[in-house]
Amino acid sequence: MDGHNHVPERLIVVSNRLPVTVKRAGGGFEYTPSVGGLATTLNALREDMEMIWIGTPGINVGSADEFQRIETDLRERFDSVPLQLSAEQFDKYYLGFSNGCIWPLFHYFPQFAHYDHEEWEAYRDVNARFCEKVLEHAGPNDTIWVHDYHLMLLPAMIREALPDAIIGYFLHIPFPSYEIFRTLPWREEILRGLIGSDLVGFHSYGYARHFLSSLLRILGLDQDFGRVNLGDRTIRVDTFPLGVDVERFAGARELPEVQDELENLREQVAGKKVILSVDRLDFTKGILERMEAFERFLATRPEWLGKVSLITLLVPSRTQVPEYQQLKKQVDETIGRINGEFGLPGWTPITYLYRFLPFEKLAPLYLLADVGLVTPLRDGMNLVAKEYIATRTDDTGVLILSETAGAAAEMGEAIIVNPHDEEMIVEALEQALNLSLEDQVERNRVMRARLKRYDTNRWAADFITQMEALRDIRRSNLPRRLRDDLRQSLLNAYREADRRLLLLDYDGTLVKFAPTPEGARPDAELIKILSELEQPENNQVVVISGRDAETLEGWLGQAGIDLVAEHGARFRKDGGGGWKEAEEITVGNWKEELRPVFDVFVDRTPGALLEEKGHALVWHYRRAEPGLGLQRAAELTETLEGYVANTSLHILQGHKVVEVKPSMVSKGRAAQPWLHEKPEYDFILAIGDDVTDEALFEALPEDGWSVKVGIPERSKARFFVSDSAEVRRLLKDLQDTD
Ligand code: ADQ
Numbered sequence: 001m002d003g004h005n006h007v008p009e010r011l012i013v014v015s016n017r018l019p020v021t022v023k024r025a026g027g028g029f030e031y032t033p034s035v036g037g038l039a040t041t042l043n044a045l046r047e048d049m050e051m052i053w054i055g056t057p058g059i060n061v062g063s064a065d066e067f068q069r070i071e072t073d074l075r076e077r078f079d080s081v082p083l084q085l086s087a088e089q090f091d092k093y094y095l096g097f098s099n100g101c102i103w104p105l106f107h108y109f110p111q112f113a114h115y116d117h118e119e120w121e122a123y124r125d126v127n128a129r130f131c132e133k134v135l136e137h138a139g140p141n142d143t144i145w146v147h148d149y150h151l152m153l154l155p156a157m158i159r160e161a162l163p164d165a166i167i168g169y170f171l172h173i174p175f176p177s178y179e180i181f182r183t184l185p186w187r188e189e190i191l192r193g194l195i196g197s198d199l200v201g202f203h204s205y206g207y208a209r210h211f212l213s214s215l216l217r218i219l220g221l222d223q224d225f226g227r228v229n230l231g232d233r234t235i236r237v238d239t240f241p242l243g244v245d246v247e248r249f250a251g252a253r254e255l256p257e258v259q260d261e262l263e264n265l266r267e268q269v270a271g272k273k274v275i276l277s278v279d280r281l282d283f284t285k286g287i288l289e290r291m292e293a294f295e296r297f298l299a300t301r302p303e304w305l306g307k308v309s310l311i312t313l314l315v316p317s318r319t320q321v322p323e324y325q326q327l328k329k330q331v332d333e334t335i336g337r338i339n340g341e342f343g344l345p346g347w348t349p350i351t352y353l354y355r356f357l358p359f360e361k362l363a364p365l366y367l368l369a370d371v372g373l374v375t376p377l378r379d380g381m382n383l384v385a386k387e388y389i390a391t392r393t394d395d396t397g398v399l400i401l402s403e404t405a406g407a408a409a410e411m412g413e414a415i416i417v418n419p420h421d422e423e424m425i426v427e428a429l430e431q432a433l434n435l436s437l438e439d440q441v442e443r444n445r446v447m448r449a450r451l452k453r454y455d456t457n458r459w460a461a462d463f464i465t466q467m468e469a470l471r472d473i474r475r476s477n478l479p480r481r482l483r484d485d486l487r488q489s490l491l492n493a494y495r496e497a498d499r500r501l502l503l504l505d506y507d508g509t510l511v512k513f514a515p516t517p518e519g520a521r522p523d524a525e526l527i528k529i530l531s532e533l534e535q536p537e538n539n540q541v542v543v544i545s546g547r548d549a550e551t552l553e554g555w556l557g558q559a560g561i562d563l564v565a566e567h568g569a570r571f572r573k574d575g576g577g578g579w580k581e582a583e584e585i586t587v588g589n590w591k592e593e594l595r596p597v598f599d600v601f602v603d604r605t606p607g608a609l610l611e612e613k614g615h616a617l618v619w620h621y622r623r624a625e626p627g628l629g630l631q632r633a634a635e636l637t638e639t640l641e642g643y644v645a646n647t648s649l650h651i652l653q654g655h656k657v658v659e660v661k662p663s664m665v666s667k668g669r670a671a672q673p674w675l676h677e678k679p680e681y682d683f684i685l686a687i688g689d690d691v692t693d694e695a696l697f698e699a700l701p702e703d704g705w706s707v708k709v710g711i712p713e714r715s716k717a718r719f720f721v722s723d724s725a726e727v728r729r730l731l732k733d734l735q736d737t738d
Contacts, residue, residue, distance in 0.1 A: 092122030156196025497683030568670025668695030
């Protein structure tokens with residue numbers, strides 16, 4: 001994430017369903033685009049880029065002729081490409097493997113997951129069919145964004161055919177812990193399918209962590225702050241918490257039809273408090289458990305009888321599946337029982353709606369409800385919780401939210417409950433119904449501000465920006481390995497030069513890292529190499545280090561070389577001379593420039609905040625989820641490095657903080673006195689391993705030999721070597737060259 005907006009030339013979105021519903025009407029077909037949610041968000045991208053969407057049309061047509069008509073219509077009117085599957089194939093892939101195996105397993109219901117080989121094969125075949133469709137439309141450099149658990153094998157299939165495409169994948173449901181995932185007979189194939197992507201995104205850091213740990217334990221692939229090295233390429237694993245269309249929900253209050261409906265509802269509830277829950281009818285949503293908790297609330301808090309109602313809105317879902325039919329039956333029975341047991345004339349404890357409500361009917365319910373009760377047993381994100389808060393622009397209302405919904409990571413101000421703990425839900429209800437207005441507003445204001453900043457558009461832009469940034473990294477000239485031929489050229493250039501300058505970092509470059517700072521003292525061989533390299537009249541060796549002057553003096557003073565300490569704050573030039581202080585330099589309005597960069601990381605890291613000091617910007621992540629905080633801190637630092645290289649700004653990674661402030665020093669600046677010496681050096685070699693050395697690499701003239709030690713990614717150096725042992729060999733070769 002670098003704060004810049006990159007836009008691909010062409011984006012291909014692939015998901016199980018197209019964002020258009022096709023129905024037979026009269027003699028022809030009728031097309032209804034989906035509104036709200038992901039479909040609207042992604043379709044809005046069409047303003048900025050060419051985009052096509054590939055998916056199933058949700059209708060089964062018999063004849064090839066009819067399908068062709070649909071295909072033409074969808075293509076022309078919606079830039080959408082339908083994929084035709086036979087009913088049998090669709091059932092096995094969709095109801096069978098996707099929803100009968102992956103859905104329950106990934107939501108921690110292994111007892112509901114059936115492992116059926118035939119269904120798995122159908123899943124694989126359908127993913128291959130999707131791949132064919134993608135290949136009909138994708139060019140070698142296109143950006144392809146694959147969605148959700150129906151298409152986990154697709155990224156690798158596309159990768160095989162289009163090795164240079166940028167492929168992103170987003171999972172909308174949880175990725176379960178390794179102990180659950182490992183039970184899947186096809187765990188390896190699924191992981192291999194997913195790592196065909198360049199970028200794998202999840203709703204929350206927990207899911208990303210589970211995925212990474214499965215990669216390690218099943219495929220032996222290790223990670224480094226969300227980067228997984230596959231040898232020939234690197235993939236990124238990151239979190240992108242999906243938001244809602246805040247503007248749309250916030251605007252609901254203003255719509256006349258919403259106001260009318262709200263009025264209606266208010267009359268019906270006649271002053272009683274309202275608790276609202278809204279879900280797809282699915283076993284993961286904790287619907288029965290929630291009703292039983294409400295039953296217990298009524299039984300144990302009789303003072304609320306007749307004064308509070310639960311409105312339950314359920315959308316029919318996967319109605320052909322026996323387990324879902326069974327659940328529907330249980331829900332009906334439970335509601336009947338509770339209403340029979342507690343109902344009074346003029347008061348029904350639970351009102352039950354079993355249908356999809358359009359926005360104009362749903363929003364009034366959000367506005368009506370005093371309490372939003374969102375208690376899924378597991379949920380990838382849960383958008384209902386966010387919609388409830390986003391709609392209530394006066395910040396009243398209380399959200400009760402499951403800790404096992406992805407949304408809980410960002411909505412810590414809600415009353416968070418364990419959805420399996422009936423007593424906890426009962427207490428939460430009591431607390432919610434009694435919460436003062438000020439408390440309500442205080443909690444919701446924070447959440448709503450967060451939702452506003454990271455809404456659906458921002459989410460999509462963020463994901464796409466990261467995909468494009470990966471393309472940039474791939475295109476940029478990464479350092480090349482200092483292979484034998486290049487090394488030979490370096491040695492030749494050294495031999496032929498009249499004046500040679502060697503700028504060397506110390507820790508990690510001249511010596512290996514030691515467990516303690518004192519442990520990295522130079523060995524006799526190193527001192528010998530350095531002093532011998534310094535010997536010839538036309539050679540100058542400078543060690544530029546972050547260490548303090550006393551240590552450098554003590555360790556390297558006898559070699560007779562020049563020394564720079566504390567990244568340039570102090571230096572000792574011309575062998576024996578004493579130590580001097582570098583002058584302080586200031587930079588312009590750096591805070592204005594860097595604040596947006598920090599803001600992005602505040603938005604993307606729930607719990608993080610930005611503090612502005614007189615001479616510093618400080619990003620705090622103490623209250624963020626620990627792992628995510630660390631990962632973001634590393635990313636932020638990396639991003640900031642790009643901005644501060646060659647300035648006098650300095651990044652400090654403190655205890656749960658990342659801080660930027662001006663300092664007097666950078667290694668690039670520290671090297672200036674030597675780089676500007678007359679007569680000029682005609683051979684300049686700089687070697688270093690860490691981020692502070694980047695400024696040094698950048699300060700070098702174009703024909704300078706800059707060498708990075710370690711992983712070459714994101715380095716400004718021209719070449720790289722693996723480790724300090726290789727550096728040592730190179731220095732010895734230089735010595736032998738004369
Ligand atoms: P879902 O399991 O469908 O989505 P959720 O995120 O809550 O769960 O989305 C439901 C959407 O449907 C909401 O926008 C809601 O307004 C709407 N809805 C629900 N009931 C409705 C009704 N009766 N009438 C009208 N609208 C209704 C999956 C994952 C989630 C993840 C999303 C997005 O299971 O965890 O948040 O994808 O990635």
